[in-house]
Amino acid sequence: MQNVIFARNKTPVMKIHSTFLCLALLATMQFDADAQNKENFRGRVTIPLKHGSDHPGPRTDEAMNRWRSHGLGQFIHWGMYSIPGGEWNGKTYTGASEWIRSWKDMPKADYDNLYKHFNPKGFDARQWARMAKDMGAGYMVFTTKHHDGFCMWPSKYTDYTVANTPYRKDVVKQVVDAYVAEGIDVHLYFSVMDWNQGGWLYQPPKTDEERAKWEGFKEFTRNQILELLENYPQIKGLWFDGTWDGSWVSEYEFAHELEREIRAKHPDIIIGSRFRPDELGNRQYDANGDLIGDYDQSWERDIPTSIEQLSGNDWDCGMTVAENGWGYTKNPTSYVKTPYELISMISECNSMGGNFVLNFGPDGNGAMAPREVQIAAEIGRWMKTNGEAVRGAEPVVDIRKQGWGFMTKKDDKLYLHVYNKPLNDILRIEFGRKTYVPGAVKMLGGAPLKVTDAGRNKKNSRLFNIHLPESAGADGPFVIEMELVDNTGENDAYQQALT
Numbered sequence: 189m190q191n192v193i194f195a196r197n198k199t200p201v202m203k204i205h206s207t208f209l210c211l212a213l214l215a216t217m218q219f220d221a222d223a224q225n226k227e228n229f230r231g232r233v234t235i236p237l238k239h240g241s242d243h244p245g246p247r248t249d250e251a252m253n254r255w256r257s258h259g260l261g262q263f264i265h266w267g268m269y270s271i272p273g274g275e276w277n278g279k280t281y282t283g284a285s286e287w288i289r290s291w292k293d294m295p296k297a298d299y300d301n302l303y304k305h306f307n308p309k310g311f312d313a314r315q316w317a318r319m320a321k322d323m324g325a326g327y328m329v330f331t332t333k334h335h336d337g338f339c340m341w342p343s344k345y346t347d348y349t350v351a352n353t354p355y356r357k358d359v360v361k362q363v364v365d366a367y368v369a370e371g372i373d374v375h376l377y378f379s380v381m382d383w384n385q386g387g388w389l390y391q392p393p394k395t396d397e398e399r400a401k402w403e404g405f406k407e408f409t410r411n412q413i414l415e416l417l418e419n420y421p422q423i424k425g426l427w428f429d430g431t432w433d434g435s436w437v438s439e440y441e442f443a444h445e446l447e448r449e450i451r452a453k454h455p456d457i458i459i460g461s462r463f464r465p466d467e468l469g470n471r472q473y474d475a476n477g478d479l480i481g482d483y484d485q486s487w488e489r490d491i492p493t494s495i496e497q498l499s500g501n502d503w504d505c506g507m508t509v510a511e512n513g514w515g516y517t518k519n520p521t522s523y524v525k526t527p528y529e530l531i532s533m534i535s536e537c538n539s540m541g542g543n544f545v546l547n548f549g550p551d552g553n554g555a556m557a558p559r560e561v562q563i564a565a566e567i568g569r570w571m572k573t574n575g576e577a578v579r580g581a582e583p584v585v586d587i588r589k590q591g592w593g594f595m596t597k598k599d600d601k602l603y604l605h606v607y608n609k610p611l612n613d614i615l616r617i618e619f620g621r622k623t624y625v626p627g628a629v630k631m632l633g634g635a636p637l638k639v640t641d642a643g644r645n646k647k648n649s650r651l652f653n654i655h656l657p658e659s660a661g662a663d664g665p666f667v668i669e670m671e672l673v674d675n676t677g678e679n680d681a682y683q684q685a686l687t
């Protein structure tokens with residue numbers, strides 16, 4: 189029997205206490221021998237957990253179906269770090285710009301006084317929302333409080349908020365109202381780690397004094413989260429972050445109780461896998477490999493190589509435009525992705541059932557960076573023609589993946605997202621025996637395409653050639669829509685030579 193339990197292909201769960209493992213092994217030894225021979229047993233140990241996954245398997249309620257259907261979202265990181273934009277005193281910080289406070293070359297006092305200068309004359313939430321709408325985003329995630337602890341809403345529980353800046357107005361409210369008015373769902377980002385509230389600890393408290401402060405911090409965190417729910421009841425989800433340190437990881441019971449409280453107040457709310465650990469210290473996936481929360485939040489700036497890696501779970505992929513950094517960065521020191529690359533990531537994530545959430549970092553004055561405005565416009569242009577292959581589209585698991593790109597589907601429509609156009613202008617598609625044959629085929633936003641029968645292969649799969657016009661792709665990536673016609677009743681097959 190294997191003793192290492194894999195939460196998913198990527199992360200072996202190592203933090204299983206040995207005493208617990210022994211108990212679990214003893215328990216499994218009492219299994220009837222037949223059970224061990226069952227095909228699906230595969231040596232998996234099921235550990236009884238009080239604070240593991242609350243719903244193994246995806247949620248299927250309307251709110252979750254809606255979230256799943258978005259396909260494309262917008263992330264916005266906006267806070268006091270947007271003022272320096274990755275530079276201070278003429279020096280450039282090569283780390284993520286929203287982490288600049290942790291840089292040795294920026295004095296803490298300088299950072300902690302930035303809020304006194306926050307007066308973003310260029311901030312217009314309705315303009316941001318229109319830009320997101322034109323880009324084709326179905327939802328957005330906004331940073332209410334990042335690790336620095338600065339609150340973009342007038343929280344009652346600290347003075348370190350927008351209410352005490354020259355600007356004074358509630359930023360979160362403006363963002364929520366503007367996006368909701370555009371029909372874009374809003375999720376709020378909230379960092380549990382807080383560098384400003386004096387009670388934050390990295391490790392569990394050791395002294396009485398630390399314990400008292402830490403209890404105060406937990407209450408403060410609970411108050412702020414409930415305050416956000418109370419102030420902005422229109423939100424659809426909470427996107428938690430800063431939950432990786434030992435202090436919070438040891439609070440599995442408190443965090444679980446708080447999650448229950450949030451859900452009781454806001455029954456449809458969507459919460460990702462980053463909020464709370466199980467009682468054995470496993471994060472994202474519990475000791476049994478079941479997802480904690482409603483969707484897998486661990487694919488950050490990363491895309492799975494196959495849908496199997498997701499074990500059927502919902503997921504999102506938060507992506508930065510530069511390689512590193514979410515906040516405004518005057519001069520990125522890392523590679524900046526092109527619109528083409530980002531569009532291909534939309535297709536790639538959607539072909540595996542994930543939402544692609546592209547990050548924007550407006551500057552300290554509230555203006556979107558010109559490079560990001562340009563990217564949003566290019567994506568919007570692509571989405572206008574091809575968005576139906578993203579919004580509400582599902583991954584394809586019963587048609588073999590082919591090298592020209594990615595597939596999604598919706599009802600009886602298959603979408604072929606083409607990124608590698610064959611030099612002969614012939615796109616090959618293979619349908620397994622007794623699955624489908626093509627019906628009408630056309631370019632999204634374009635003309636019908638000719639399809640010819642290309643016979644069968646050794647497996648008796650049916651092959652079809654889609655004939656592309658030479659001009660296809662001249663304008664960027666394109667999507668072919670193909671009606672799928674049921675072919676499960678086919679009787680034809682080649683007699684293969686017996687070998």
Ligand code: JFZ
Nearest residue numbers: 284286287429430485486488506514
């Ligand atoms: C966190 C933040 O530190 C960062 O500034 C940004 O807000 C981002 C969205 O979230 O960074 C993380 C958190 C978790 C992982 C990676 C980066 N992770 O689980 O791989």
